[in-house]
Amino acid sequence: MVFLIGTCLAFVLYFVYDVNSVRLQNRLLHSFFALGTLLLVASTIGCLITQWNLCLMRRRPVFALGLLPAIAGFILMIRALFFSIPFTETYLYPRQKPPVYDRGMYALCRHPGVLGLCLMYFGLSVSWGTALCACLSAAVGLLDILYVVFQDCWTFPRTFSNYREYQKSMPFLIPTPKSIQRAWRTRK
DSSP: OHHHHHHHHHHHHHHHHHHIIIIIOOHHHHTHHHHHHHHHHHHHHHHHHHTHHHHHHHOHHHHHHHHHHHHHHHHHHHIIIIISSOHIIIIISOOSSOOOOOSGGGGTOSOHHHHHHHHHHHHHHHHHOOHHHHHHHHHHHHHHHHHHHHIIIIIHHHHSTTHHHHHHHSOSSSOOHHHHHHHHHTOO
16 A cells, blocks of 8 residues: 555656646755656555565466566656657756657657556566556556646646647657657657
């Protein structure tokens, strides 16, 4: 239960970070994204550790099979969040109302990190095979989708100068054949 509470609290910190980024501009609250990420990682690792014995008893043949999507999802998420967009301009020295970055993975869909995160947690859930890991994975997926809906409707239109046009031209979460072609053409 504590891991689910930690996960929910992590997403509360993400929401506060977004509101702060647009409205308050408080330096202390700017750290909430990093704190939320640390809390999410700690909750996930704690859950996996406490469920390890159950995992080993029941899931040996399936364990490696579930790790494949977990690793692929982790790589996809990290690539989307840190290597597919200009890191310095995005995280260290963000400009006021910059244009949307719409190439590479961000030509695939508006929130490609969600795809990686959900795939990673799905893989962990399959690998561990316990009810607690499945609940944690479902909570993370649902909360992340709610978070990007909030970003898509409220945060990003106020943050990026051309986000409304980007919304019209790019799928929300599920890539289309056209967006896949554009992502492939504009990759780094």
